[in-house]
Amino acid sequence: MASMPSQQMARLPVAVFLAWLIPGAGHLFLGHRARGLIFLVTITLTFWTGVAVGGVRGTVDPQERGLWFLAQVCNGGNALSGLLLHKMVQPPPVAPAVEQAAHRLGRASASARATYAGHWLGLDVAVHYTGVAGLLNLLVIFDVILRAERANLVREETPAPVS
């Protein structure tokens, strides 16, 4: 890192920022087109599959799931879009009858409990999908740093053409 030329030093933070903001964009910026596209498609699809299953109301929620949100936010642009949608979509007003029913959930019928558990499972799966997508993007960010350093080492070892 210390021996990096100034041009490379300037490129690295840009590549890391792009990799955080859009999965694969750091690789595309460094010229690894195929890898960048694979990361872009795979990670973005994983994140939004999670949001589709769990819904924006509960999946990206920094107040209810702080640690999971830390993992999700490694996915930069996707996580911020999810958070924005979470803030835009207001929860439906809870009718007093529904509140009372939720209070009596322990005495609810087996089918009502199964429905409640089914939705809870969906949210659980969604949080795992989005969290894992964020952690995968963290791996991709580290890969950007390694590839930028490796490219710099190759350039340093290549002898300059004799004129």
Next chain:
Amino acid sequence: MMLATMFKDALYLASPQRLLLILPLCLAVAVVYKTTRCADVKQVPMAALILWVTIVIGMYAVGVGLWLMYLLLA
């Protein structure tokens, strides 16, 4: 109805559906990991497929093992 619910509220998932949803997640992990590790991108599909099958078999084996342990202890 389902499309209107997607992206807004959590979908209803039964237990078998939840078990199947592990497959695409493991595939994503295998593809991203192997794309970072393989020197040539052409090696990624086969390497990711092998890793995906290994993860899925391993995780289901652990699940079955824990379930059997639960049955024995219960």
